[in-house]
Amino acid sequence: MVRTAPQAAPEARAGDLDREAVADRLRIAAGEGRIDLAELEERLELAFAARTYRQLDVLVADLGPRSAPVGADDEPLVLRTRMRHILQKGVWEVPRRIVAETGMGLIVLDFTSAVCPHREVTVEVACGAGQVKLVVPQGWGVRIDRSSTNTGQIVSKARTEAEPGSPLVTLIGHPRSGYVRIKQARRG
Structure with a gap:
């Protein structure tokens, strides 16, 4: 044998x-x-x-493993889609970290009626040919992190500084051929 x-x-x-x-x-x-x-x-x-x-x-x-900020004990909200649409809106609790990934679909994160117990929120976005849209209430600020890529495809019409007591969203965006659009909700 x-x-x-x-x-x-x-x-x-x-x-x-x-x-x-x-x-x-x-x-x-x-x-x-x-x-x-x-x-x-x-x-x-x-x-x-x-x-x-x-x-x-x-x-x-x-x-090594990614370290979470001190006190970050809540799980991230992870939204992934290839071609479908995901709408996160209405009354919902905002975690410290949100991950939004899309191929050719659309993800909308509407914070206007959301409850946010945190002063800082990180939103990590990756999109192929799709789009990710963020809608933040008046008073909130959105800053685009310096590690973001293809920043010409990240369009923000939101204020960069938050009003005192309002959350600041840090966007880490990586659109390929798609877009990340950020807007501030109108008053009233």
């Missing part, structure tokens, strides 16, 4: 969403000052060329 050596299992292949998730994590690390912009560009190039999970894991291994 001839024995053959066992074949190594093929490495698991990564998909576009996996590459985008790693790219987002790298952009956030750059925004936090954990890697510089030159290293960010180098790692992003490797991330988008990666074929396997192992190749992606290597790019973020030295970053």
Whole structure:
């Protein structure tokens, strides 16, 4: 009887969403000052060329787990769609962190009737050809984080500073060919 050596299992292949998730994590690390912009560009190039999970894991291994801000014990709101529409509106409680990802669909985050117990909220957006729209009440501020990419496709008509006692939304946006649009609700 001839024995053959066992074949190594093929490495698991990564998909576009996996590459985008790693790219987002790298952009956030750059925004936090954990890697510089030159290293960010180098790692992003490797991330988008990666074929396997192992190749992606290597790019973020030295970053460790993402640390949450002190007191951030609530779970993020994660909204993902490829082609459908997601409307988050009406009365809802705003968590400290929101993740909105769309391929060709539309995600609307309407904060006008929302209850926000936090002074700072982070909204992380990734969109392919789709759109993400944010509608914030009067008094709220929205600032676009410096780690955002394709900022020409992020259009904000909201104030950048929050009024005293009102929340400030930090947008970390990564639109490819889609758009992120932000507007301030009208008074009344």
